[in-house]
Every structure is written in structure tokens, then in C-alpha cells.
Amino acid sequence: MKTKIAVANGDGIGPEIMAAVLRIFEANDVQLEYEFVEMGKSYFDAGHSTGMTAQAKETIETLGLLFKGPMETPKGKGVKSINVTARKVWNTYANQRDFRTLNGVETVFSKAGIPINLTIIRENIEDTYGGIEHLLTYDVAVGRRIITRPGSEQVIRYAFEMARRKGLKKLACGHKANIMKLTDGLFLEVFQEVAKEYPDIEASDIIVDDLCMKLVTRPQTFEAIVLTNLQGDIVSDLCAGLVGGLGFAPSANIGDNISIFEAVHGTAPDIAGKGIANPTALLLSGISMLRFLGFSKNAADIENALLYTLEQGVHTGDFGDKAIPSSNTNAFTDAIIAN
Amino acid sequence: MKTKIAVANGDGIGPEIMAAVLRIFEANDVQLEYEFVEMGKSYFDAGHSTGMTAQAKETIETLGLLFKGPMETPKGKGVKSINVTARKVWNTYANQRDFRTLNGVETVFSKAGIPINLTIIRENIEDTYGGIEHLLTYDVAVGRRIITRPGSEQVIRYAFEMARRKGLKKLACGHKANIMKLTDGLFLEVFQEVAKEYPDIEASDIIVDDLCMKLVTRPQTFEAIVLTNLQGDIVSDLCAGLVGGLGFAPSANIGDNISIFEAVHGTAPDIAGKGIANPTALLLSGISMLRFLGFSKNAADIENALLYTLEQGVHTGDFGDKAIPSSNTNAFTDAIIAN
Numbered sequence: 001m002k003t004k005i006a007v008a009n010g011d012g013i014g015p016e017i018m019a020a021v022l023r024i025f026e027a028n029d030v031q032l033e034y035e036f037v038e039m040g041k042s043y044f045d046a047g048h049s050t051g052m053t054a055q056a057k058e059t060i061e062t063l064g065l066l067f068k069g070p071m072e073t074p075k076g077k078g079v080k081s082i083n084v085t086a087r088k089v090w091n092t093y094a095n096q097r098d099f100r101t102l103n104g105v106e107t108v109f110s111k112a113g114i115p116i117n118l119t120i121i122r123e124n125i126e127d128t129y130g131g132i133e134h135l136l137t138y139d140v141a142v143g144r145r146i147i148t149r150p151g152s153e154q155v156i157r158y159a160f161e162m163a164r165r166k167g168l169k170k171l172a173c174g175h176k177a178n179i180m181k182l183t184d185g186l187f188l189e190v191f192q193e194v195a196k197e198y199p200d201i202e203a204s205d206i207i208v209d210d211l212c213m214k215l216v217t218r219p220q221t222f223e224a225i226v227l228t229n230l231q232g233d234i235v236s237d238l239c240a241g242l243v244g245g246l247g248f249a250p251s252a253n254i255g256d257n258i259s260i261f262e263a264v265h266g267t268a269p270d271i272a273g274k275g276i277a278n279p280t281a282l283l284l285s286g287i288s289m290l291r292f293l294g295f296s297k298n299a300a301d302i303e304n305a306l307l308y309t310l311e312q313g314v315h316t317g318d319f320g321d322k323a324i325p326s327s328n329t330n331a332f333t334d335a336i337i338a339n
Numbered sequence: 340m341k342t343k344i345a346v347a348n349g350d351g352i353g354p355e356i357m358a359a360v361l362r363i364f365e366a367n368d369v370q371l372e373y374e375f376v377e378m379g380k381s382y383f384d385a386g387h388s389t390g391m392t393a394q395a396k397e398t399i400e401t402l403g404l405l406f407k408g409p410m411e412t413p414k415g416k417g418v419k420s421i422n423v424t425a426r427k428v429w430n431t432y433a434n435q436r437d438f439r440t441l442n443g444v445e446t447v448f449s450k451a452g453i454p455i456n457l458t459i460i461r462e463n464i465e466d467t468y469g470g471i472e473h474l475l476t477y478d479v480a481v482g483r484r485i486i487t488r489p490g491s492e493q494v495i496r497y498a499f500e501m502a503r504r505k506g507l508k509k510l511a512c513g514h515k516a517n518i519m520k521l522t523d524g525l526f527l528e529v530f531q532e533v534a535k536e537y538p539d540i541e542a543s544d545i546i547v548d549d550l551c552m553k554l555v556t557r558p559q560t561f562e563a564i565v566l567t568n569l570q571g572d573i574v575s576d577l578c579a580g581l582v583g584g585l586g587f588a589p590s591a592n593i594g595d596n597i598s599i600f601e602a603v604h605g606t607a608p609d610i611a612g613k614g615i616a617n618p619t620a621l622l623l624s625g626i627s628m629l630r631f632l633g634f635s636k637n638a639a640d641i642e643n644a645l646l647y648t649l650e651q652g653v654h655t656g657d658f659g660d661k662a663i664p665s666s667n668t669n670a671f672t673d674a675i676i677a678n
């Protein structure tokens with residue numbers, strides 16, 4: 001019997017890269033069945049304030065797992081990102097992004113022979129992402145930043161469990177508790193408490209500015225880092241840059257009942273429909289999803305095929321060796337399938 | 340007649356590196372006179388809540404300029420960093436840090452042949468640095484983030500003026516106005532308004548996470564970036580990493596009446612008193628200060644001597660070519676003076 005998951009194509013290049021990834025899944029005989037749901041910018045524009053229809057919401061809640069392409073953030077002051085709303089609606093409290101050096105994707109770090117292999121776990125709900133702001137006058141804007149013990153505990157516990165599951169030796173907590181003594185102080189305190197339950201994982205903490213400095217000088221010294229929402233957002237993108245950009249960064253939003261695997265790069269409206277988009281980030285998210293669902297063999301096969309394809313120098317137009325002509329999405333996908 | 344400035348040695352390695360810098364100034368016949376003031380961790384411990392004596396405060400206010408070594412942040416929940424307090428007490432609203440590739444200081448970027456030359460201007464007073472936080476319960480911490488129009492305007496105007504003075508072509512505003520729509524939205528709105536008065540400078544804005552990704556992939560595309568306080572703090576350290584670390588990052592806190600030039604790296608208590616500390620960051624801050632005071636000839640001479648010394652491979656123990664034996668602070672300083 002096939003496992004059923006919800007799939008949302010997303011906006012812009014979303015449908016193309018989703019089709020590419022599902023074609024790779026099919027070629028590897030992945031035992032998944034897909035229920036496509038109505039979610040994205042056009043549904044927001046049609047009046048669905050969460051960016052999805054009631055039916056989509058119900059399907060996702062029944063199936064418990066959503067695989068989604070990138071979605072455009074609607075413009076306007078009172079309006080929230082569809083991605084962020086989805087994280088909140090289903091309390092997917094942990095955002096996990098795994099960054100590793102990919103042969104064939106050249107960066108200053110790969111050129112310097114510095115291998116990168118690190119995981120960022122970001123708290124996904126609290127912090128200034130609550131969007132609680134007001135104008136005291138037109139000249140004074142006030143925002144509120146809320147950090148709670150249960151909210152911190154669930155993501156920190158997830159991070160330690162993830163570290164143990166992956167066989168990691170250490171986990172760092174990034175924070176700015178020297179300035180935000182109560183809010184980040186609470187997050188750090190919870191980290192230190194939970195750490196006691198995981199004596200097998202070396203726990204340390206580091207001030208976020210210092211962390212960013214070290215990430216660009218000695219990224220190989222980190223294995224996994226857990227942070228509050230906004231700091232985690234910033235550090236995640238920094239780390240994506242270390243391995244070549246958001247086009248190579250998978251993202252998983254983990255909750256107790258519902259989890260979302262997504263591409264976090266933009267929707268690239270300028271190249272949408274041209275068949276030249278790079279499906280790597282969505283494929284990497286898909287591979288994480290297969291592991292999460294217990295399809296470890298499929299995950300390993302597809303991951304190896306992807307790594308081998310990149311090593312061969314096959315690439316879409318946005319990266320890779322200029323001396324090798326770039327492939328379109330289909331040819332890139334075919335190469336992965338062939339491998 | 341000599342210009343008189345206030346000098347605070349700072350904690351840890353502070354006195355050593357300050358002595359080194361002042362020795363270099365003297366050798367270049369800099370027409371400055373120094374009034375040493377009582378400021379630092381020991382004064383905080385002795386009961387001065389701002390980390391300085393009343394006399395020190397008065398001297399600094401009379402002279403209008405403070406040159407300071409690094410200072411230790413006192414521990415404790417209600418207690419604030421002495422550095423941060425100083426910025427607030429005198430409303431030094433713009434923090435400027437200039438980052439450039441230094442020959443002799445090897446980084447992954449210098450190895451890849453990517454030259455870095457960029458300036459970060461950080462708002463220095465507002466944002467969560469107000470330290471307005473409370474515990475709603477022991478499990479819920481709430482912090483407040485305040486962004487004002489006058490506060491934003493003064494630093495943004497400073498950034499445009501700085502860009503013009505330096506002959507830069509462009510200035511970017513880093514922000515997270517897609518999430519913090521009112522607070523960062525206000526900062527961005529002011530940026531766009533002020534930009535209209537500077538048609539000679541190309542103004543653009545970029546979301547801070549995307550900015551961090553681009554800074555680690557294509558830092559050479561930026562000339563100057565202005566940001567709110569905490570995001571500016573994080574981005575400044577990231578940029579320090581790009582050029583080799585905080586040991587190579589000067590820092591100036593500019594206000595209308597008082598300005599502070601400082602080393603922002605730590606106090607390195609482990610090597611304090613050993614005479615092996617690296618005075619480069621404080622010297623770079625000193626060079627900025629000389630320019631600020633109008634001593635452009637001294638600034639250029641000393642800068643050239645420093646750059647030439649680094650190029651020769653002379654270095655303290657914390658950086659440089661391992662094949663060349665490292666120098667202590669004195670020998671490094673002597674080499675700069677000789678050049």
C-alpha cells in the first residue's frame with residue numbers, strides 16, 4: 001500500500017521543479033501517492049487569507065505531511081507570508097536545514113578545501129514572527145518579541161534528538177542573551193537544562209554575532225546549531241551561502257502532527273515556465289522527507305544519483321562549471337534518473 | 340597646539356594594545372594630547388554603574404572624543420555592557436565599521452581572489468538594545484523592539500553622507516520588513532525617503548537573510564550597508580569574518596557631540612599582560628579617528644606602514660603565515676614604526 005502525502009506545487013517555478021522531483025521519485029519506484037492541494041499566491045488573491053482553500057487545509061491535516069514548492073509572499077502591511085502562516089497554523093515548531101558541501105557546486109569554501117556539513121535547527125513560531133507590532137505614532141513603531149519556555153523546550157529537545165539520531169557529537173545554541181537577557185536568556189536557560197538529559201552530546205553556547213564570524217572563518221567546527229526564529233533565519237541563509245546558495249538548501253518544518261518539507265528559495269517569476277529552473281533544493285527536501293517517512297533506501301539511492309550527477313558537472317544555468325554547457329530542468333532530471 | 344582627546348585603556352589586553360597604538364602615533368609625530376580616563380570593568384565593580392567615574396564622564400564630554408580599548412561586559416541579568424552604555428549615554432547613533440582585504444591576512448576570500456571593501460553602518464541605540472524586557476511568568480519572556488523615525492533618520496542620513504564623502508556609488512539598506520512590517524518597515528520607509536535627497540548614490544534594499552547569503556557568496560558586490568542595531572551587529576561580525584576576524588575590524592561610534600573610536604574584539608584575559616596581543620583593530624580604529632579629526636596625512640602614513648608591515652608577513656601569534664615566526668606586540672609595533 002502506498003503512503004499518501006499532500007503536495008502543493010507552489011508559485012513561479014514551483015510546478016516545474018515539483019514535476020521534476022516527482023518524476024525522479026517515480027523512476028526510483030518510491031511508494032508514495034500524491035494528493036495535490038490548492039495553496040499559493042493565487043488562492044490568497046482569490047480571498048483565502050491563509051493562502052489555501054478549506055479543502056487543502058483539511059487534506060493536509062488528514063495526511064499529516066505536506067511537500068511544497070516555493071510560494072510568493074503577498075504584498076501589503078497587514079499581510080503575512082503564506083510559508084510563515086503554514087508553519088504557525090500547524091505548529092511546526094522546528095525548522096531543520098542541512099547544509100553540506102556538494103561536489104560540482106563550487107564555492108570559496110570548497111575551493112579552499114573546507115568541507116561543510118552542518119545542520120541548523122531554528123525555532124519556527126515565536127520571536128518577532130508573532131508579528132505583534134503597532135505604531136505608537138507615525139514616528140514610533142513598537143514590536144514585541146515573545147519567547148516561551150514550552151516553545152523553546154520543544155525545539156531544543158527536537159535538536160538534541162536529531163543530533164542523537166544522526167550520531168552527532170555536539171550541538172551549539174546561538175543567542176544574544178548578553179543583550180536580550182530575559183528573552184534569549186530564557187532560551188539559553190532551557191537549552192542548558194535540556195542539555196543535561198543528553199550527556200552524550202557536547203552542548204555549548206555562542207553569541208550569535210560571534211557565531212556568524214566563526215561560520216565564515218571556520219564553519220567546519222560546527223555540527224549543529226539551534227537558535228531562536230529570526231536569528232535562525234539569518235544564520236540559515238548564511239549557511240546556505242556557504243554551500244552555494246538557497247538553491248542547494250533543503251528545509252523541513254517539523255511539528256507533532258503535521259510536517260512540511262519545502263523549497264525555501266524564491267519563486268523566480270522571471271524564469272518561470274521556461275523549463276530551466278534548478279530543482280536541487282526541492283529534491284534535497286524531498287530526500288529528507290523520504291528519510292522522515294522511513295523510505296531510507298529510496299532516499300539513499302536518489303541522494304547518490306544527485307551527488308553523482310552534480311559531480312559529473314551536469315548543472316542548470318544558475319550554477320556549475322561554465323565550460324560545461326548548462327542543462328535545462330528536464331535534462332538535469334534525466335541525468336539524475338539515469339544515474 | 341595639540342588636540343586633546345580622552346583615552347580609556349580598557350580591560351585585559353587593552354592597556355598593551357593602547358600603548359602600542361599611542362607609540363605608533365608618537366613616532367609619526369601625531370599632534371594629539373591624551374587625557375587618560377577611569378573607565379572599564381574595575382570601575383563598574385567599584386560601584387560606578389556606567390563603568391566610568393563622574394570625572395571620566397566629564398572629561399569625555401568636555402573633549403568630545405574618546406579613544407578606547409576593549410572592555411569586559413559585567414555579568415548579571417540586570418546589568419548592561421559598558422560599551423553599549425557608553426553608546427547610549429552620549430547618543431552615538433551611528434556605528435561605522437570598515438572592512439577591507441588586508442594583504443598578509445589570509446582568508447578563504449583572499450585565497451579565492453575576492454577583494455573585500457565594504458562599510459557597515461549600524462544604528463547604535465534603538466531596537467532591542469533598549470533592553471526593555473519583562474517576565475510575564477517564569478515561562479514567558481517579552482521584549483520590546485522600538486524603531487523611531489528620528490532615530491532611523493539620523494543614522495541613515497549619516498550613512499548617505501559617509502557614502503558621498505568616500506565617493507561610493509551605492510548604499511544598501513538591510514532589513515526584515517517582510518516580517519517586521521511596522522518596525523523594520525519604518526526604517527525602510529525612512530531610508531527610501533532620505534535616498535531621494537542623494538540622487539548621486541544608488542540606493543537599494545535587501546532582506547537581511549538574503550543579504551547574509553550574498554555576503555558569503557559575492558561580498559564584492561556591496562560597497563556600504565545600513566541596518567538596524569541587532570541585524571547590524573550580526574552583519575558586522577559576519578563581515579569581520581570575511582576579512583579575518585574582529586582583530587582586523589575598526590569601529591567608530593559617531594554622535595553629534597561625542598564620538599567613540601574603539602576596538603570591538605574581546606579583552607582576551609587569557610593572554611593579557613603577556614605582551615603578545617594584536618593591536619591591529621585598535622590601530623585601524625585609531626587611523627579612522629585621525630581622519631575624523633582631520634589628521635589625514637598622519638592617517639595615510641600610518642595606514643601605509645601598517646599595510647606594508649602586514650604584507651611583509653610580520654604578524655602576531657593570532658594570524659599570518661605559520662612559516663614566518665610570529666612577533667610579540669612590541670616587535671610588531673616596532674616594524675610598523677620602522678615602515
Ligand SMILES: CC(C)[C@H](C(=O)O)[C@@H](O)C(=O)O
Pocket residue numbers: 073081083084233236264517518548
Ligand atoms: C519568506 C520568509 C518569510 C521566510 C522567513 O523569514 O522565515 C524565509 O526567509 C525562510 O527562511 O523560510
Ligand SMILES: CC(C)[C@H](C(=O)O)[C@@H](O)C(=O)O
Pocket residue numbers: 178179209412420422423572575603
Ligand atoms: C559586546 C556587545 C554588547 C556588542 C554589541 O552587541 O553591540 C558587540 O557585539 C559589538 O558589536 O560591539
